Amino acid sequence: NAGVTQTPKFRILKIGQSMTLQCAQDMNHNYMYWYRQDPGMGLKLIYYSVGAGITDKGEVPNGYNVSRSTTEDFPLRLELAAPSQTSVYFCASSYPSYNEQFFGPGTRLTVL
């Protein structure tokens, strides 16, 4: 099993550009999550999904959108990128019990 995969690994965007961060998991997990991690700030939840077709906002959803058309994929869309979105983005998935999360390797995004 590949676990949770994310692409791209690194990306530089100009202010106002858009992009999609890809996330896929092959563990048949119902729950999937997007976090951002800023230095010294821990992990902040952006969006989550409890199953295909069901998504909801987390703590910091502004400037982002998600979709969940399949169990495996959970892409994160950035519209009109801003410097405040410079961060490392992690996708995770979990089983329902105790919500033990498996993380992808992350995408380091810089907005200039």
Next chain:
Amino acid sequence: TQLLEQSPQFLSIQEGENLTVYCNSSSVFSSLQWYRQEPGEGPVLLVTVVTGGEVKKLKRLTFQFGDARKDSSLHITAAQPGDTGLYLCAGGGGSGAGSYQLTFGKGTKLSVIP
């Protein structure tokens, strides 16, 4: 808003020393998890504790969940350079949050010097 406070924020010790990292909250959690994150990688789950007073051991690492399920500690015996990393605690099922959400602490950055 639930908060998990981790202390210390940074810790630099010599190889062979013992250390304890703390994770405290005013909220009750149904479970508490510890993750370790190495530079350039995603967090990796170390352990989950679910019962108040529970103690779990993973080789040289000992994890404890407080009796009231509001706090936890991670103790490392005879630290090694391979223990270097960012240690994150995460609480599940706290008040006001769905059972599918975790509340993360800001982490403790550990450096073990050979």
